[in-house]
Structure formats: C-alpha cells, structure tokens
Amino acid sequence: MDNKYDILQLLRSVADGTTEPEQALLQLKEAPFEDLDYAKIDLHRSVRQGAAEVIYGAGKTPEQIAGIVQAMGNRGCRNILITRVSQETVNQLPDSIPLDYHADARLAIAYPAEHKKRGRIVVATGGTSDIPVAEEAALTAEVLGNHVVRLYDVGVAGLHRLLSHLDDLMSARCIVAVAGMEGALASVIGGLVDCPVIAVPTSVGYGASFGGLSALLSMLNSCASGCSVVNIDNGFGAGYLASRINQMEGLEEE
Template sequence: MDSKHEILTLLRSVADGSVTPEQALLNLKEAPFEDLDYAKIDLHRSVRQGASEVIYGAGKTPEQIRGIVTAMGEKGCRNILVTRISPEAADCLCEAVPADYHPLPRLAVVYPEERKLRGNVVVATGGTSDIPVAEEAALTAETMGNRVTRLYDVGVAGLHRLLSNLDELMSARCVVAVAGMEGALASVIGGLVDCPVIAVPTSVGYGASFGGLSALLSMLNSCASGCSVVNIDNGFGAGYLASMINQMEGIEETEQGEERGTK
C-alpha cells in the first residue's frame, strides 16, 4: 500500500462491497513500515508526502543500500532516490537492481520510470563549480515529476548572462539559485521574479568563504522578498521543496480551471 491511488482504490472497493472493512483494515495495518533491523522503511511516506522515502547513501554500506531499495521495490516503489552515494556503492547497486547513477551529484535513481513532467522549475548556478549541487537539485525535482530548466554559470560576475534568460526565469513557478563565494545570485534573481526562490549556498570559494558559511549568511540576509535558504550544499532539499511548490501551483491551476468550467 504505497500510494494515495492504491488507498483510494481500496476504499472504493470497501464502498462497493468487493472488499470487507476487516480486509481493508488488515491491508492498512500491514502497510506503515518494514523492519530490516538496520533500517525501518517508511512505506507510507508517499501517501503522506507524495514521494517515496529517500535514502541518504553516505554512511551506509553497499549491502544496506541494496537491501533497502530491494525491499522498497518489492512493495512497488519506483523512482527511488539515493543521495550522496559513492561510486563503489553505486556499482554494487546497479549490479543488483535497475538504477541510473549520476556521478557528478553522486545520486542514483532506482527502479526508474518515466513520469509526466509538470510546471517549470528553474535551477540556476553562479558558476560551473556549483553544478554538482545544482544537478542534485535538478535531478531530484525531475524524478519527482517536475519539468526543469537549467541555467548554469550565470553568476553576478557577468550579469548579462543571467539577464539573457529572463524569459525562462519569468515563466518559472520556482527558482533554485545555487551559488558559492558571496552568494549574491539568489538576491539578484529574487529581485527579478514573481515566484519563490530557494537559495542554496555551496562550499565553493576561497578561504574566507569558510566552506560555504559566507554564502549562507549572505543568502540569509537577502533583502529580496520571497527568498528562502536551505543548508550548505543541500541540493536535494532544494529540489524537493521546489517540487512541492511547483506541484501545489499545478493543483491550484487545475482547480481554478475546473471552477471556470462549471460556471
């Protein structure tokens, strides 16, 4: 029982009498999580949040990662994200189950399936060195069913590069701004667009950047309204939040269209 659709189907079966309430209750009781001793897999995550549980690969053995995704796959989970996974663990994973590994952001998508992409999320970077974090954000959003436009190396050192992409920025439902150094990109984009901006500070920079702390503080002190900040190098968190914003916008547009159709 790993999706809202399956639970809705079960409830409709109870309503039409093809499934007894007792059978439905048993199915729901068995669903919440599976205990593997070293991990307790949250099988209701997609019901509550719209996406399967995401696996943080760093610190886990290849065998643990393989065991978790295999158990999830047996329950019907697809497009399972494994973040911060080493190349060695990824090789082991790809030998065991269908998986796409992206070495730059160190991210794997297990049991990949095509999804209909909705809306438009823009992921922009200040420089080329920020791309690994940006790709983590972009691939996370794409895996969750969002259309992503990438604008890389458009930092404030050459502002004309960013301004040449105003059409893409203005049509976005959410922008993820990824930058190190002084982290000014998020403020500039925040002053140009009418949608939420998610700022991602990166650890790119010389000594006084303090491993991304300088960019983090700059972004937290942004004077641009509608700009929020995630942790240093947290591309996954930014991509996940961007997906939630984009999907909510899509739901609102659908509901407004239905209301207009009934008038």
C-alpha cells in the same frame, strides 16, 4: 498500500463489497512500514507526502542500501532516490536493481520509470563549480515530476549572462539559485522575479568563504523578498522544496 491510489482502490473495493472491512483493516495495519532491523522503511511516505522515502546513501553499506531499495521496489515503489552515494558503493549494488547513476550529483535513481512532469522550475548556478550541487537539486525535482530548466554559469561576475535568460526566469513557478563565493546570485534573481526563490549556498570559494558559510550568511541576509535558504550544499533539500512549491500551483500542463 504504497500510494494514495492504492488506498482509494482498497476503499472502493470495500464499498462495492469485493473486500471485507476486516481484510481492508489488516492491509492498512500492515502497510505503514517494513522493519529490516537496520532500517524501518516508511511505506506510507508517498501517501502523506506524494513521494517515496528518499535514501541517504552516505554512511550506509552497499548491502544496507540494496536491502532497502529491494524492499521498496518489491512494494511497487519507483524512481527511488539515493542521495550522496559514491560510484564505489553503486558498483557494489546487485545487477538485479535497475539504476541510473549521476556521478556529478552523487545521486542514483533506482527502479527508474517514466512519469508526468508539470510546471516549471529553474535551477541556476553562479559558476560551473556549483553544478554538482545544482544537479542534485535538478534531478531531485525531475524525479518528483517537475519540468526543470537549467541555467548554469550565470553568476554576477557577468550579469549579462543572467539577464539574457529573463524569459526563463520570469516564466518559472520556483527558482533554485545555487552559488558559492559571496552568494549574490539569489538576491539578484529575487529582485527580478515574482516566484519563490530557494537559495543554496555551496562550499565553493577561497579560504575566507569558510566552506560556504560566507555564502550562507549572505543569502540569509538577502534584501530581496521571497528568498528562502537551505543548508550548505543541500541540493536535494532545495529540489524537494521547489517541487512542493511548483506542484501547489495546479496540475495543468505547460
């Protein structure tokens, strides 16, 4: 049982008599996770949360990643996200695993498949150096079924660049603001729009930025209402949260 649709079909088959209740119970018992010894794959994640389990690639061997991905693929999971994975690791994965790799975001999508996209999320960056983190957020949101608009290098050092995209900002259901240095972008955007803003501090900046701590504290102290903050360089977390917010708004197409 890899998604809500599968469980619903199983329940309907019990209702119409084509499946015995005992057999249905057995399938549900066997479904929650698969034990690979080094990993216990949560196969009910998509039922509970609407998306398959995400694989954090850092610290895992190519063999471990391949084993997890293949087990999920065999159970029908598609668009499996592998975050923080290096090109070197990806090169060692078997050719039998269909894979789209995005080196700038250090993110791979296994068993990629077309799917419906809804709503609109804007991902904006203060500078070009913030793009790798922003791409992690944007790709995560896209894989989870959202329309994403990218506005890159629109930081406060040239405010007119941001203001030229007011239509995009004001038509978004959620905005991810990615910035290093002093992290002012999130506050500025938060003062312009009526949708939630997710601030992502990045480790971009000179010595006194303390590897992103300065941007993190600035964003936490934002005077603009409606801003939330994720951890330093956590593009994935921002993209996932933005997807949740966007898809709460309804299923209508843009």
